[in-house]
Amino acid sequence: MSVSLSRKSAIGADWTGADLTLVKGSRARRGVAFHTLYKSGTGQSEKTAALWAEIQYTQQKGRTILAAALPVHCASILTVTAPFASPSKARRVWPSLLDLQLPFAIEESVFSIVEAHPLTDGRTMAKAIVARRGPVRNLLERMSSSGATPNHLDFEGLALWSQSLHEKPNATLQYPRIVASVSANRVTVVVGRGKQFETAFSAQGCLLKTAEAGGMRNRIVRSLRAVLQPSDLSLSWFWTGSSLSNFQDIESVQSALEAELGAIRWQIHQDPDTFLARALARRALKPDVWPCSLMTGDLVPPIETELTAQRVRRASRLCFTAASLLLLLNGFASYQMARQDAISQETLTAAAQEATGASYVPPKFELQTVRTFAERHRTDRAPIERAFQPPLTDTVRSLAAAAEKDSIRMEQLDLSSEKAVISGWTDHTVTGAPIREAMEERGYVSLDAGSVETQDGRTTLRYTMERRP
Amino acid sequence: MTGSAQAPWVRPVLAALLVALGLGWSAHTFRTSREVARRLKMRREALAEIRDLADSMRQSDCWIEALRQQGSRRLVSPTELYEKLAPETPAPVAEEKPPLEPEPGWRVRRIELEFRDVALPAFGAWLTACENLRPAWRATRLHINTQTISAPDHAEVGLSLEGIEITSP
Numbered sequence: 001m002s003v004s005l006s007r008k009s010a011i012g013a014d015w016t017g018a019d020l021t022l023v024k025g026s027r028a029r030r031g032v033a034f035h036t037l038y039k040s041g042t043g044q045s046e047k048t049a050a051l052w053a054e055i056q057y058t059q060q061k062g063r064t065i066l067a068a069a070l071p072v073h074c075a076s077i078l079t080v081t082a083p084f085a086s087p088s089k090a091r092r093v094w095p096s097l098l099d100l101q102l103p104f105a106i107e108e109s110v111f112s113i114v115e116a117h118p119l120t121d122g123r124t125m126a127k128a129i130v131a132r133r134g135p136v137r138n139l140l141e142r143m144s145s146s147g148a149t150p151n152h153l154d155f156e157g158l159a160l161w162s163q164s165l166h167e168k169p170n171a172t173l174q175y176p177r178i179v180a181s182v183s184a185n186r187v188t189v190v191v192g193r194g195k196q197f198e199t200a201f202s203a204q205g206c207l208l209k210t211a212e213a214g215g216m217r218n219r220i221v222r223s224l225r226a227v228l229q230p231s232d233l234s235l236s237w238f239w240t241g242s243s244l245s246n247f248q249d250i251e252s253v254q255s256a257l258e259a260e261l262g263a264i265r266w267q268i269h270q271d272p273d274t275f276l277a278r279a280l281a282r283r284a285l286k287p288d289v290w291p292c293s294l295m296t297g298d299l300v301p302p303i304e305t306e307l308t309a310q311r312v313r314r315a316s317r318l319c320f321t322a323a324s325l326l327l328l329l330n331g332f333a334s335y336q337m338a339r340q341d342a343i344s345q346e347t348l349t350a351a352a353q354e355a356t357g358a359s360y361v362p363p364k365f366e367l368q369t370v371r372t373f374a375e376r377h378r379t380d381r382a383p384i385e386r387a388f389q390p391p392l393t394d395t396v397r398s399l400a401a402a403a404e405k406d407s408i409r410m411e412q413l414d415l416s417s418e419k420a421v422i423s424g425w426t427d428h429t430v431t432g433a434p435i436r437e438a439m440e441e442r443g444y445v446s447l448d449a450g451s452v453e454t455q456d457g458r459t460t461l462r463y464t465m466e467r468r469p
Numbered sequence: 470m471t472g473s474a475q476a477p478w479v480r481p482v483l484a485a486l487l488v489a490l491g492l493g494w495s496a497h498t499f500r501t502s503r504e505v506a507r508r509l510k511m512r513r514e515a516l517a518e519i520r521d522l523a524d525s526m527r528q529s530d531c532w533i534e535a536l537r538q539q540g541s542r543r544l545v546s547p548t549e550l551y552e553k554l555a556p557e558t559p560a561p562v563a564e565e566k567p568p569l570e571p572e573p574g575w576r577v578r579r580i581e582l583e584f585r586d587v588a589l590p591a592f593g594a595w596l597t598a599c600e601n602l603r604p605a606w607r608a609t610r611l612h613i614n615t616q617t618i619s620a621p622d623h624a625e626v627g628l629s630l631e632g633i634e635i636t637s638p
Contacts, residue, residue: 312481319484326491330498337498337505344512351516355523367515374522381529383569383577383631388532391600392608393593409615416610416629 010065011037011055012280013148016156016183019242020048022055023274024064025281032282036274052147059151062307067284068143068150069276070294072157072188072202075131078102082124087116090124098128108133110299114158114290115197127197129155129292136294140301151304152284153295156181156276157200161190162288163279164238167269175236175265176228180220181276182241189220191227197290199227213253221260234263240272386417395420395442402438406430408461420444420465429454432461443467533572536633539603544578544632547599547606554598555591561628574637579609584626586618592626599630606632 014021022038038051058064080097082090094113099106109130116126136153143150164179179190190200203219205212228235237257239250247253258264269275283291295301345363352366353359356373392415399422403410407426414421420439432452439446444465453460548563562583569577584592599606612627 309477312477316480316484319481319488323484323487323491326495327487330491330494333498333502337502340509341505344509344516348512348516348519351519351523355519355526367518370519370522374526377526377529380569380571381532383633384529384532384536384571386607386609386631387536387605387633392611393596393600396593396611411614411616413611413613415612 007065007285008063009058010067010152010281010284012277012282012284013066013068013143013150014242014274014277014280015143015148016069016071016188016276019184021242021274021277022051023277023281025278025285027285032285034274034278034281036277039273049147056147056149056303059149059303060307062310065152065284066148066150067152067154067280068139068148069154069156069159069280070129070131070136070139072155072190072200073186073204074135074139075129075155075157075294076102077157077199078128078130080126080128081119082126083122084124085118085122087118087124090116090126094126094128098130102130104132110136110294110296112155112292112294112296114155114292129158129294131294133299136299140295140299149301149303151295151301152280152293153299154280154283155292155294156188157190158197158290158292159276159279159283160188160240161192161197161200162283162290163275164190164240164269165195166279166282168238168267175234176232177236177238178224179238179240182239182244182247184243187216187220187241189223191224195289217253217256217260221257224261228261234265235261236265236267238267238269240269240275242273242276244268244272389417390442392417395439398438398442399435402434405434406432408432408435418467420467421463422465423460423462425458425460427458430459430461432463435461435463439463439465536604537635540635542604542634544604544606544634545602547580547582547595547630550598550602551595554595558587558591559585561587574635576634576636578632578634580630582626582628582630584624584628586620586623587626589613589622589624592624596628604632604634606630 009024009026012023012025014023020038022036024035024037025032026035038048055064055066059066078098078101080094080101082093082097084090084093091113095106095111098109098111102109109132111128111130113126113128116124118124140150140153160179160181164177177192177194179192181188181190185206186202186204188200188202191198201223203216203223205216237254239247244250254264254266271278282288348366349361349363352361352370355370358369358373361369395415396413399413400410403424407428408424408430409426410422410424412421412423422435422439430452436446444467447464447466548560552560562585564581566579566581568579571577596608600608607630608628609631610627610629613624614626615624617625
């Protein structure tokens with residue numbers, strides 16, 4: 001189990017040397033804002049005890065991460081190649097491939113794959129940081145005895161390298177970059193090319209003491225010569241570290257290194273005392289190109305396990321609540337729908353029963369039943385309806401009056417309450433409009449335009465009409 | 470058995486199952502709601518039509534009530550009335566069709582009459598008298614043809630009459 005790093009702030013603890021430096025990094029709008037909590041002390045005072053207690057409280061609340069670094073000399077940097085192009089397949093064989101290269105069993109180690117990229121020949125190459133569990137556990141126990149319980153363990157070499165690139169991104173990318181961190185009892189050197197991390201090593205001793213400086217310089221130069229290539233004509237050298245401010249005679253060390261390694265561009269990172277602590281805090285908060293977490297499996301502190309359990313419990317509670325609400329809403333909605341459905345069916349059945357006078361109307365056939373009943377009812381009661389309509393004689397009288405107006409002699413009339421056929425003639429030219437209008441007033445509509453023909457001075461008329469309800 | 474030793478995965482798995490159940494039921498409710506909405510719309514439309522039909526059927530109840538108030542009287546025979554009004558002219562050929570029964574105790578009588586040659590003023594007076602009787606006769610069909618008759622104001626007439634009798638109010 002690895003640690004999930006999603007907190008508001010992270011505290012970088014640089015305890016790689018003899019002294020302790022604590023820097024708090026907080027998420028800000030642009031990157032991370034740093035605040036130094038403790039600098040260059042032994043970490044054993046009453047002040048630090050109170051500080052650790054405060055940090056542990058915020059850790060337990062899940063608000064902050066305490067990130068520490070595994071010193072370079074406690075770990076190995078290994079390169080492994082898997083015979084697969086698929087990253088997921090390659091991921092499965094990294095432990096076996098590392099096991100082949102290690103002088104101890106993989107089960108006794110902690111490792112972190114910090115970089116994996118496919119090769120042109122269909123294989124995948126990865127860089128791993130591997131350390132024995134024993135020294136890692138010792139380091140964590142040493143910190144724990146002082147009251148510190150880190151929940152993230154980074155690798156010192158990678159932290160220095162990525163912070164150097166972060167702070168000086170564009171400086172002399174064409175030359176090999178060397179980041180040298182000077183602490184009271186050792187010098188850590190990280191080597192890379194362009195943006196690519198290559199290796200890291202450390203030389204024990206104090207570079208500030210003249211007696212040890214020469215021997216240390218020689219060890220560093222020997223290690224660098226093994227890494228650098230003959231074509232590397234110039235180097236970019238970045239100084240940093242908690243003891244760099246005490247380094248009075250840096251020019252003589254630089255001159256001696258130039259004499260051995262050739263032309264070197266010297267630079268010093270700003271605020272070198274808190275450089276590693278800043279790096280640890282930043283990398284714990286923001287995703288980095290080389291993520292590294294060496295606190296896995298049984299090394300994960302109980303705080304983190306408890307926090308994970310808390311998160312799971314909280315998420316479960318939230319899910320329970322959301323699901324209960326959802327089920328409740330669905331239950332209510334289903335009940336309401338069923339109720340409305342039943343009410344509308346009852347209303348329809350009752351209306352159909354009332355309209356037809358039947359005691360039972362089959363469901364889904366209400367409208368059909370009422371239509372059939374209404375049709376039969378209408379047919380049965382047609383004579384009663386006709387008794388209250390104007391009599392046909394009224395229509396005949398209107399028609400006779402209209403015909404007389406146009407001097408039309410009616411020859412044939414076929415009239416009922418549904419239709420009318422009228423024909424007649426006259427000796428002069430007429431339009432026949434009065435007849436049509438008289439019939440329209442009674443509700444009759446011409447099925448055709450009506451036939452009005454004039455021939456040899458005699459006009460014949462014929463209308464076929466239908467009465468509309 | 471102790472309740473405290475609960476496996477750590479039990480709670481999240483139960484929560485996930487409950488969420489899945491909630492989502493599944495939500496999907497089902499959504500589908501059902503569309504179906505129910507469609508049914509409700511159809512029923513609303515059917516109910517509106519049923520109410521319209523019921524209203525139109527109820528209208529004839531007023532007419533029945535009005536006719537019932539006239540009491541139970543028998544229809545006068547139209548041919549007898551014609552003989553009374555125009556005794557010197559030939560009586561029409563009459564054929565009575567089987568009566569209808571729109572309501573229990575009600576009878577609709579229907580008679581077809583044929584006048585071979587009738588003076589139209591006399592025919593008009595007789596038909597108006599028929600319509601003014603209580604209970605009244607109503608003409609449901611009228612056919613007048615003057616082409617076959619040469620005398621002026623005379624015609625061949627076909628007529629259907631209909632009258633309602635209340636036998637037991």
